[in-house]
Amino acid sequence: MQYVDANGAHIPQIGLGTMQLTGEAGTQAIRTALDLGYRHLDTAAFYGNEKENGAALRASGVRRDDVFITTKVRESEARPDAFARKVDECLANLQLPYVDLLLIHWPSKEVPIADTIGALCKAKKDGKARHIGVSNFTVALLDEAWKATSEPLVCNQIEAHPFINQDKVIDACKRHGMAVVAYVPIARGKVPGAEALERIGKAHGKSAAQVSLRYLVERGMVSIPRSSNPEHLKANLDVFDFKLSAAEMAELKKLNDTNMRVVSPPHAPQWDTP
Numbered sequence: 001m002q003y004v005d006a007n008g009a010h011i012p013q014i015g016l017g018t019m020q021l022t023g024e025a026g027t028q029a030i031r032t033a034l035d036l037g038y039r040h041l042d043t044a045a046f047y048g049n050e051k052e053n054g055a056a057l058r059a060s061g062v063r064r065d066d067v068f069i070t071t072k073v074r075e076s077e078a079r080p081d082a083f084a085r086k087v088d089e090c091l092a093n094l095q096l097p098y099v100d101l102l103l104i105h106w107p108s109k110e111v112p113i114a115d116t117i118g119a120l121c122k123a124k125k126d127g128k129a130r131h132i133g134v135s136n137f138t139v140a141l142l143d144e145a146w147k148a149t150s151e152p153l154v155c156n157q158i159e160a161h162p163f164i165n166q167d168k169v170i171d172a173c174k175r176h177g178m179a180v181v182a183y184v185p186i187a188r189g190k191v192p193g194a195e196a197l198e199r200i201g202k203a204h205g206k207s208a209a210q211v212s213l214r215y216l217v218e219r220g221m222v223s224i225p226r227s228s229n230p231e232h233l234k235a236n237l238d239v240f241d242f243k244l245s246a247a248e249m250a251e252l253k254k255l256n257d258t259n260m261r262v263v264s265p266p267h268a269p270q271w272d273t274p
């Protein structure tokens with residue numbers, strides 16, 4: 001496993017996205033991932049599966065300190081009192097005293113960013129999160145968050161895969177020393193079958209999904225692909241033994257022009273234009 005270091009955090013570069021991994025089957029998939037060597041789990045209050053993440057971790061026998069666990073509090077809980085209550089609920093569900101990374105899931109349009117960032121800082125100072133960060137923040141929102149924070153923000157979790165141009169927000173993350181954590185890194189199933197990715201994969205004996213993950217690795221991002229298929233789980237970890245050429249990286253970068261955003265709910269901020 002490779003790691004990305006950012007503002008004091010040491011983050012396994014491939015983690016398991018656990019959205020929709022719920023119930024007994026969800027616990028089993030997370031457990032399988034841990035058995036295969038995953039050491040980074042991404043959950044959220046909204047996913048309703050913090051209990052499954054905690055149960056899989058305990059069943060795996062992997063030491064708590066060896067796993068990097070992220071959870072997220074939704075923007076509907078962005079007010080400091082509601083935020084603090086929700087963090088306690090998340091930890092109770094996980095049955096853990098702290099998470100490695102606590103994020104605000106989406107920027108709130110109603111609550112001032114400074115209030116929510118204050119609540120994130122308090123959770124860290126109270127020992128409930130080793131690190132704090134944000135998700136779905138634009139360049140302007142990142143600058144606002146940094147003005148308000150008393151603690152380092154270690155990441156911005158955003159949509160990233162070859163079919164979207166996120167250069168502006170990625171550059172802003174770099175400027176702030178933050179890691180970019182790529183969600184929907186295989187474009188929610190739209191990567192398999194894509195001609196260029198399949199062709200490049202074939203040249204390396206890899207799948208299109210592995211090429212997408214490798215592209216993100218080579219751009220220095222952390223990725224959190226989700227799968228409940230043991231073969232896919234294994235393949236998604238197996239992206240550190242090949243290298244894309246400069247020409248292949250350039251071809252994949254060109255696909256950014258497709259500008260296909262997979263996740264943009266009504267509460268999304270005004271995204272940065274490419």
Ligand SMILES: NC(=O)c1ccc[n+]([C@@H]2O[C@H](COP(=O)([O-])OP(=O)(O)OC[C@H]3O[C@@H](n4cnc5c(N)ncnc54)[C@H](OP(=O)(O)O)[C@@H]3O)[C@@H](O)[C@H]2O)c1
Pocket residue numbers: 016017018019020042043105135136157158182183184185186187188189192207209210224225226227228229231232233235236263
């Ligand atoms: N912060 C946010 O606002 C936000 C938003 C969305 C997602 N996320 C996080 O990002 C994670 C990943 O996003 P996602 O789950 O929506 O999408 P994704 O990881 O891009 O795609 C998941 C889909 O790809 C398939 N897949 C996975 N590995 C594959 C492989 N090697 N070959 C072929 N198909 C493969 C999976 O099916 P199988 O199960 O059959 O493998 C599943 O249908 C989420 O689970 C969540 O943790 C965060």
